[in-house]
Amino acid sequence: MRIGIVGVGFTEFGIHKEPFYNIAFTAAKRALEDAGIERGEVDSFILGGYDNLGVGRTISNMYTAPAAGAYLRHEIRVSDDALFALPLACMRLRHRSDVTMLLAFGHSSETPIELVELQSLDPFFHRPLNLSLPAFFAMQSYAYRRRYGVDEEKIAEVVVKERENGSENPRAFVRDKVRVEDVLSSEIVSSPLRRLEIAEWCDGCVAFILAEETVARRLTDSPVWVSGLGWSLENYYFDREFQKLPFVAKSAEMAFKMAGKDRGDVEALEICDLTADYHCMILEALGFAEEGRGWDYNGDVNHSGGALCTNAYGSTGAFLLASIVERIRKGEIDCGLVQSMSGYAQRSCVAILEG
């Protein structure tokens, strides 16, 4: 049995004045409209996004249940970047759901996310050292650049390319082009990472309607099939090689195995480049570039502008997924791969989609 995406609903990705659940409602309505179905035809609701203090409510993802239309219905939540909710949506569809909604919410503009993420660290060994998310990302960037002798210019060129892509994507949050010299003269946030090399936070929601094969074919002529899924976890403590992302590699292996495909089948990638260095490191871990050479990859990657242009805390992975889905629907590509990650670079999820 195949599982297809038959509807997508985007909201604007930006800084929203409305609370996240009202934004989520808009995404849900648009997805239903796009699939051409009524809310009553959805028999299962999967809610993705963080349930931490990012929006200042515990179990905050619960607020999106009514927004999805899940009143008195079967709903279940995945507290992580919303791409991690896709495996659960597919599992539901394999077990007695005909039509499932995956609603992803992302919201960052109500509090300093760095302070929220710091609370995810243990209070004994790590939190007292004030390891902010950008500081952790920077330690990986430094290890990466030093280990492989990667010039700052090469990293800056990644940002320039991502910004060019973002400038052509009307859905992207950051849409200004930059030059290499702009990147290299932007201020150091945490060395060696500069402001323009780090994804900026925003808000935004995306919803998807998924259906099992028979229903999917009835609802649309162009379902986008979820062919492969994989996810993996890094350790909590710091016994790692900082220049690598082995958990990303594991998540990709799992997805490729399930899809029965190899790298050559994938025509486009959308990856969660929370920093320009992660852009390179992810490409390497996914097996699309040699170790230390991710900056040199000139394949079709992050046509949307990637996380570097649109990073809504909790729905970034869903934004990337929706970007691939749209391109497959338009017939631009037949097969694409989406990757997302979360935490202090601790968890990765990969999905392989095809038309």
Add this chain to the structure above:
Amino acid sequence: MEVKEFEIWWKIPFKHSAGLHATKFFEGLKDGKILGVRCERCGRVLVPPRAFCERCHVETNDWVEVSDEGVVETLTVTYMKFTGLPDPPYAIGVVKLDGADTGMLCFLGGVDLSEWRKVHETFKPGTRVKAVWKEEREGKITDILYFEPLK
């Protein structure tokens, strides 16, 4: 119409149990000692200590003292002010102590932090560093003020 905003602060007290392993580690810090545990399966010495080895999924009870000197694995100097975080600059690194098989998160210091390239040169990976201890120790990770380059 201007959308109304409500300013809310969270202030919730917790009393976190550190557990026996972390307690023993923190008691060690009071005496100026850094303790780790050896995993009997893989033989790695884990610092800070933990009740089980996540790679082998076995309990760890073989205590060993490690050195307060080691080598830098990676580092960063933060220059941006984040709400609720200290005023910059401050340097954070991961140091693998002599006798340990895992890196430990720590502050780096004892040098001028104003120019990041100089700091990275001073503490580049492989640089030997030594702990600078607080005079009055209270059994917390911050009893180690920072690691500085070994003279």
